[in-house]
Amino acid sequence: MDIELKILRYDPENDRKGHWEFYKVEADPDERILDLLHKVKWFEDGTLSFRRSCAHGVCGSDAMVINGENMLACQVLVKEVSNPIKIEPVRGLPVVKDLIVDMEPFMDSYKKVMPYLINDKDPGDRERLQSQEDVEKFEDTTKCILCAACTTSCPVFWTADSYIGPAAIVNAHRFVFDSRDEGSKQRLEILKDVNGAFRCRTAFNCTSACPKGIQVTKAIEDVKRETLLNN
Amino acid sequence: MMETRTDWGRREPPLEGSNFELYGWFFMRISGLLLVLLAVTHMFIMHVFNDTLNLDYEFVAARWDTPYWRTFDWLLLTLSLLHGTNGVRVVLHDNISDLSIRKLALGALYSTSLVFFILGTYVIVAFVRQA
Ligand code: HEM
Ligand code: SF4
Ligand code: FES
Numbered sequence: 001m002d003i004e005l006k007i008l009r010y011d012p013e014n015d016r017k018g019h020w021e022f023y024k025v026e027a028d029p030d031e032r033i034l035d036l037l038h039k040v041k042w043f044e045d046g047t048l049s050f051r052r053s054c055a056h057g058v059c060g061s062d063a064m065v066i067n068g069e070n071m072l073a074c075q076v077l078v079k080e081v082s083n084p085i086k087i088e089p090v091r092g093l094p095v096v097k098d099l100i101v102d103m104e105p106f107m108d109s110y111k112k113v114m115p116y117l118i119n120d121k122d123p124g125d126r127e128r129l130q131s132q133e134d135v136e137k138f139e140d141t142t143k144c145i146l147c148a149a150c151t152t153s154c155p156v157f158w159t160a161d162s163y164i165g166p167a168a169i170v171n172a173h174r175f176v177f178d179s180r181d182e183g184s185k186q187r188l189e190i191l192k193d194v195n196g197a198f199r200c201r202t203a204f205n206c207t208s209a210c211p212k213g214i215q216v217t218k219a220i221e222d223v224k225r226e227t228l229l230n231n
Numbered sequence: 232m233m234e235t236r237t238d239w240g241r242r243e244p245p246l247e248g249s250n251f252e253l254y255g256w257f258f259m260r261i262s263g264l265l266l267v268l269l270a271v272t273h274m275f276i277m278h279v280f281n282d283t284l285n286l287d288y289e290f291v292a293a294r295w296d297t298p299y300w301r302t303f304d305w306l307l308l309t310l311s312l313l314h315g316t317n318g319v320r321v322v323l324h325d326n327i328s329d330l331s332i333r334k335l336a337l338g339a340l341y342s343t344s345l346v347f348f349i350l351g352t353y354v355i356v357a358f359v360r361q362a
Contacts, residue, residue: 159326194324198252201321227253 004084029079050099060147070149070209090152113172118183128180138177150206166206173219262314308351316344
């Protein structure tokens with residue numbers, strides 16, 4: 001079938017603002033949006049820039065706005081979206097070129113929550129054991145691939161760029177609720193700041209956006225409650 | 232389209248120890264729960280069982296003969312003012328990035344709320360039935 005693509009392009013050397021470019025490509029309904037971008041880049045217009053690596057929803061590099069919603073281009077099929085297909089860079093992060101945004105602010109927020117296991121105790125000659133129930137408390141948030149689809153779908157993040165954003169809270173959640181970790185106090189201290197978890201207004205955009213199906217809003221509420229009860 | 236900003240997201244270090252946003256968030260939930268009781272009761276009495284167009288002096292004065300309804304009305308006034316003011320405070324924080332304009336808007340919000348609170352409290356406390 002014939003697909004019409006409408007892509008928001010931005011060339012930092014020549015453009016003051018972004019502009020729309022239109023492409024027509026032949027595609028199978030079972031092909032992915034990423035395949036369409038490849039067709040454009042490889043056969044029509046080599047200047048089109050976008051990130052992708054794994055092409056299988058694992059690396060988290062190709063989050064973009066497809067027909068108005070945040071998605072991974074490699075995880076959405078042509079038949080799942082309406083034609084013509086409108087593609088834009090994610091919102092709220094500075095655009096570097098075309099569909100590529102500067103992820104540095106996003107990563108800064110991620111680093112802020114200390115996303116690593118904190119435990120100075122010597123576990124001895126074995127692993128740090130954990131029950132199945134203990135794992136279930138944070139299993140959902142271990143699935144995050146740091147694609148930024150959630151954070152860049154958040155209306156608070158769009159206007160208040162100081163907000164730490166859902167992804168950072170998801171990754172704090174992953175350790176705050178891990179029974180082996182001992183850094184929760186410090187993480188919750190960071191998250192109760194004005195720009196932390198309480199900046200969340202429960203819009204649920206993040207939950208709809210997450211390509212891994214993580215219950216992002218629920219994770220944020222878990223963190224808020226934990227701060228209230230155990231801070 | 233946004234320009235490339237290299238300074239973007241270099242955030243202020245967290246304010247150590249302040250629980251203000253935490254308690255603000257909790258207050259919205261607790262006051263919301265109480266407002267369901269107070270506001271819904273208020274609405275039924277004033278707008279369903281009675282009709283605001285036909286309310287007269289005697290109706291209001293009779294209610295305020297008892298300290299219970301005065302307390303009820305004062306709680307409704309105070310909670311909805313605090314709840315509403317905090318709600319709008321949050322909206323202004325989210326949507327006005329220019330700090331001086333934000334301060335101005337917040338100042339206008341707080342002073343309006345204060346005026347309403349003083350006026351409302353004054354009426355509820357000082358009301359004396361005229362013979
Ligand atoms: C009738 C019962 C009410 C309930 C259960 C309720 C509940 C809530 C809750 C839970 C929030 C916080 C939302 C969040 O942080 O995710 C909220 C926000 C808010 N409420 Fe209420 N509320 C009620 C009545 C009122 C009234 C009477 C007013 C006006 C005076 C009001 C004005 C606001 C405003 C302005 C916000 C902020 C909106 C936002 O954050 O987007 N509410 N309400
Ligand atoms: S929580 Fe989901 S949407 Fe957010 S960064 Fe992780 S994988 Fe992406
Ligand atoms: S290319 Fe790796 S997640 Fe899409």
